[in-house]
Amino acid sequence: MRALVLLAAATACMAMPGPQTFPLSLPASRATHQTTLGHKIHELGLDVSMEPQKPGNVVISPLSISALLSVLMMGSAGRTRQELLRGLHFDDAHSENDVHLSFQRLMEDIFSDGPDVTLNVANGLFLQRGPGIIHNFTHKARIHYNSVVSTLDFFNSSVGSTETINKWVKKPTNGMIPHLLTQPLDPRTTLVAVNTVFFNGKWLTPFDSSLTLDMEFDTGAGKVQVPIMIGTFTVNYIDIPELEARMVAFPYKGNRQAMYVILPTGQPTANLEPLERELSVEKINSLIGNMTKLEMRVGLPKMRLSFKSSLRDTLKKLHMASMFDPAAANFSRLSTLPVWVDDVLHETVIEVSEEGTKAAAATGALTFRSGNSNIFLVNRPAIFFIRDEVSSVPLFWGRLVRPEPLRT
Template sequence: MTAKSFRLAVAAIVVFSLLASSALAGEQQAAVRQLAKNNNLFALDLYAKLKKQQGNLFFSPYSVSNVLAMTYSGARGGTAEEMARTLHFTSGAEKTGSAFSGLNAKLNKIHEKGDIKLIVANSLWPQKDHRFLPEYLSAVNKNYHSAVVPVDYRKASENAHGRINAWVQDKTQGKIRDLIPNPLPRDTNLVLVNAVYFKGNWAKPFEKMRTLKGNFTRQDGSKSHASMMHRSGNFGYHETKDVKILELPYVGDQLSMVLMLPNDAAGFSRLESKLTASNLESWISGIGNRFVDVELPKFKFYWGTHDLTEPLQFLGMRKPFEGQADFSGMDGKGPFKIGNLLHKAFVEVNEEGTEAAAATAAVTVYGARPRIMTFKADRPFLFLIRENSTGSILFLGRVLDPSSSQT
């Protein structure tokens, strides 16, 4: 082979390698986008069940999906099939895990950029003398970057409970405390935990001097007092005959809050019933840049700790919570079930921006001047916080009364 032909061959190999690498990157990005879409389907399914509860509502469907995805990695047979259907996992445990790895990496890069704080953390807390399969622990570590911390639920349950809660408190900057109840069941053999923390300033903050006391009309027509923030400017906006949609970006423009406001307080129930994936996609796709006069209440509340077992069973995920659940992919035997799926969340919205946190634990046991638009959120409304490039919903909730600080 001549020197020239050798160089051509090397060049061809390099080009082929670059093309192959590009193709793999494209496949990974497509898988991440599909996972975000599927997670959003689950988010709206879960909201439809949780909305029957009273009062304000706020949770992190992304946190719930992370924990159940780690559990799904060890599920087999009918247990895995039910989890996949309920969670909208369409590509099997291995590819689902790889897509979660890519999506979590994208969120971590947003945090590293420094415009906002966005922390997603996972951990496994196995019974110290229970042997889990190395391939299961390796897959969870690889795809979910999960710390593995052995504890003793048999002889030191209080210590295990305290260490898990301390980990959650640390990862959520002190906002989520006492997620895990004390004592844990003595037959606990694994607790899987996810924590999500977000703090971002508005790209266009509200001025404190323009915050005034005002009235907020509840669904039944009664009034409550609220501190109403005011801001005028160009925002993402769309309206239909039933709803007004407002997008408020955070610094860096990689995350935003999307608010959905009915035309009157009595129409909130109708709006909730229309919160489907197709409607949400239609509402968001219709958003355009408009000059909007915004009036938004300050609010702050906790939601939880709630056991999500019953809502998930209603959605069709029954086997994982039953005695015959098959989690043999975790330890080769799998003679245990999910005893509880615990979730707790916090949100605060003020003039500067938003702080939100959530944690989930699966406890397994054996030209022309534009028309000025108005968005006056003085009545119940829906809101979500999403990552813009994938549309992934990180937090989802409603405000029925901003003056309530329910726990």
């Protein structure tokens, strides 16, 4: 028998200048299929995030996980296919072809490679040389997910194949994930499927790096010193008294993507799960729709967050278990040989820093009136997410518990 190893990698490199105000109404050209898919990607992201994780920072890419599971569903059949379809929050009424077409359109639409915003999604399929893999599967993966398809010799060159895949991941993630695989692959491997997301976004007015200060960040279990970027800007804001929290949106240049930070107002605590469980997709969309513009003094940690985890147990708990069972997995549309999923690895790296000229930031600082400005200081654990505003797709979702200071 053969083992199928499935891997997901996601990275965001964010140069975060000061936020700009942006329109609360989304572009009229937003397609229905995008918002429907965005809703389902968000639901899966919440499912994964709310499963127990190791203590500390948690950062995932719902888009990356969903895209990879959808590619896998394309090669599945029977019970395994039904579990993946429902795990992706689709049901029997949805045409599987429509699901793949929706992902194809989304990937084409969100792609950006400009000087201010870069958003790239890359898919790679690495196959064992020889018979087994069904051509129709790789053909559809190329069409719908723009997958790069390569053949390797896992059986005779496990170490070399591992190095090849790591080099491939390193390139689309701009070097931020150089070693997704830390151990040589099992020689029985038939297929390694990889999805990467790379995001680099800027705003028009940067934070002034000369105003960045080392301040206390209360983790709920103790206090640590971290650099905090400070500025005064007009932002979209909402108070959420029923959740004892507040939320601010920081849009990127072009108003296509935005970062949202949900900051609890009670005693600092590393346990953000109770708050997160109240944040359904409908609740989040309602909050975003009711945000208003407000001039605020804001402070964000200058930080690097990294997270790497196996999602095997999480996906099993989410009723996607048969694909991991050699006796139950059905990937008959992927291979003529019996295969199953060995593991799902997910790695995310996010960097938050200032960028831009001092003069541009000084203009923002001059608009500050201490007597009239509210304060939104992220100096305690918080929830954050980066969203594509047209499709409502959450590119990244995370819990900030203890920032890793970014010294540049």
